[in-house]
Amino acid sequence: MTALVxxxxxxxHYGPLHVLKGVDLEVSKGEVVCLIGPSGSGKSTFLRCINQLEDLNDGMIWIGDEPVGFQQRGRALxxxxxxxxxxxxxxxxxxxxxxxxxxxxxVLENLTLAPKIVLGEKSSAYxxxxxxxxDQVGLADKANSYPAQLSGGQQQRVAIARALCVQPQLMLFDEPTSxxxxxxVGDVLEVMRDLAATGMTMLVVTHEIGFARDVADRVAYFNDGRIVEVGPAHQIINDPQHEKTKAFLASVR
Known part of the structure; x- marks a missing residue:
């Protein structure tokens, strides 16, 4: 399979704080990968680096054949x-x-802002x-509502629809139910399950271990800025090999 990420x-680093310590990971097109691990282990920071919300201190990330944050011309970046x-x-x-x-x-204005401003699309398209x-996330009747008029679960489903409105090739979820x-929680996870079933490439930071076991193709366990163990979801969650993974899963169960 082709690596999308x-x-x-x-x-x-954030000053003296070393948050990510040599993370290596590939995500294939159409794959769902869940990132699990204790708070502060670097999972969310890794997602933010992929989405260019944080600069790297070392290493590289590619989306397809394009390096994140850079343009490659020959051997120069x-x-x-x-x-x-x-x-x-x-x-x-x-x-x-x-x-x-x-x-x-x-709600509708939230969804259409990026297609209009960033992509320059016409309203007939977006x-x-x-x-x-x-309609897909079950909120067709809320188009003219404001976020304050919605429950937290409804707001998160709007956020998912907004992210999808730019027709992304990759979806990142940073603890979307926490x-x-x-x-x-169930309604949001159901939308994510449906999205995974469409073949969308997804990287999900989550503490919902049942979701990770049932929906992810692979699970990566983060600890202290490193990926300690990565593999098929059922194997990592049901039969982890590393002692740190075993201890973490025992604690969240």
């Missing part, structure tokens, strides 16, 4: 200008823990797509 020896960086970032949809919806905009996505009340 390729990370090689990714390092990230040149930093992208802001416009090109935004264009490349639009190929990646990202869903955050706290929704990050624009509170002064309606409006039908936005309405179809709201800020939700328990009774709202």
């Amino acid at each position: 390729r990370a090689e020896h990714v390092e990230k 040149y930093e992208l200008n802001p416009q090109e960086a935004a264009r490349r970032r639009s190929r990646i949809g990202m869903v955050f823990q706290h929704f990050n919806l624009f509170k002064h905009m309606t 409006l039908p797509r936005a309405r179809a996505l709201l 800020a939700l009340d328990p009774e709202l």
Whole structure:
């Protein structure tokens, strides 16, 4: 299978804090990979590096054949200008823990902002797509509502639809259910299950171990800035080989 995401020896520091310590990972096109591990182990930072929200201190990440944050000419790398960086970032949809919806905009306006401003699409292209996505996540009747009028679970489903509205080739989910009340988690996970079934490439940081076991193709266990163990989801979750993975899974069960 073709690698859509390729990370090689990714390092990230915040001053003296060494957050990512040589992370290597490949994600094939159409694959769902869940990242699990304790809080502070580097999972979310890794996603932010993929989406160009953080600069790397060392190593490289490729999306397809393009290095993240750079343009390659021969053997030389040149930093992208802001416009090109935004264009490349639009190929990646990202869903955050706290929704990050624009509170002064309606649901429909939230969905259509990026296609209109970043991609320069006409309303005849993006409006039908936005309405179809709201229907897909079960919120067709909320197009003219504002985020404050929605539950947390509804806001997160809007956030997923918004990320999909730019027709990304990759979806990143950063603990998308951790800020939700328990009774709202199921609806969001169901939307994610349906999305995975369409063949969308997904990288998911999650503490929902059941979701990871049932939906992911592979699971990577992070600990202290490193991937300690990676493999098929059922094998990692049901029969982990590394003692740190075993201890973590025992703690969350």
